[in-house]
Amino acid sequence: xxxxxxxxxxxxxxxxxxxxxxxxxxxxxxxxxxxxxxxxxxxxxxxxxxxxxxxxxxxxxxxxxxxxxxxxxxxxxxxxxxxxxxxxxxxxxxxxxxxxxxxxxxxxxxxxxxxxxxxxxxxxxxxxxxxxxxxxxxxxxxxxxxxxxxxxxxxxxxxxxxxxxxxxxxxxxxxxxxxxxxxxxxxxxxxxxxx
Numbered sequence: 001x002x003x004x005x006x007x008x009x010x011x012x013x014x015x016x017x018x019x020x021x022x023x024x025x026x027x028x029x030x031x032x033x034x035x036x037x038x039x040x041x042x043x044x045x046x047x048x049x050x051x052x053x054x055x056x057x058x059x060x061x062x063x064x065x066x067x068x069x070x071x072x073x074x075x076x077x078x079x080x081x082x083x084x085x086x087x088x089x090x091x092x093x094x095x096x097x098x099x100x101x102x103x104x105x106x107x108x109x110x111x112x113x114x115x116x117x118x119x120x121x122x123x124x125x126x127x128x129x130x131x132x133x134x135x136x137x138x139x140x141x142x143x144x145x146x147x148x149x150x151x152x153x154x155x156x157x158x159x160x161x162x163x164x165x166x167x168x169x170x171x172x173x174x175x176x177x178x179x180x181x182x183x184x185x186x187x188x189x190x191x192x193x194x195x
Contacts, residue, residue: 021147024048033159037128040121052116075109090122093136137188142180152186165192
């Protein structure tokens, strides 16, 4: 469905630089640290009502308006599996490169107030050191087919008390790796080290 249209446009040579979004996502994030260092981004995505309705009509096979465990798997495979090659829209700059997602975990789809909600974690691995490590996190679809509005002002971080973790939200202007991103996208700037 969505990906067939996306593929058709790519094959026809249509540029997505000026594409209009077709799906809207309100996102919040939490950066997660374990004892070894930075380990995950906890994503909370709330979709627009039109997309939510379309996905529920296909995925809610028993028609009860709820997402059962068996239906949950369908939502993960249908919505997130195609985003794997796009890092699940979780772009993390470390030094001069974007980090590759190592895996996906804790996926849960729910339907609340006529909107589809996805909660999931993208796994990363950056060990803690005695000097600061700097990361910039952005949640976005650079094709603009999905318009992800990430509320970085209310982003949060969870980690061990033995870590010194500082973070703030700001624009991405001037950061080379983010030149393909819309100019209004904010990032979460994060630095961490051992206390």
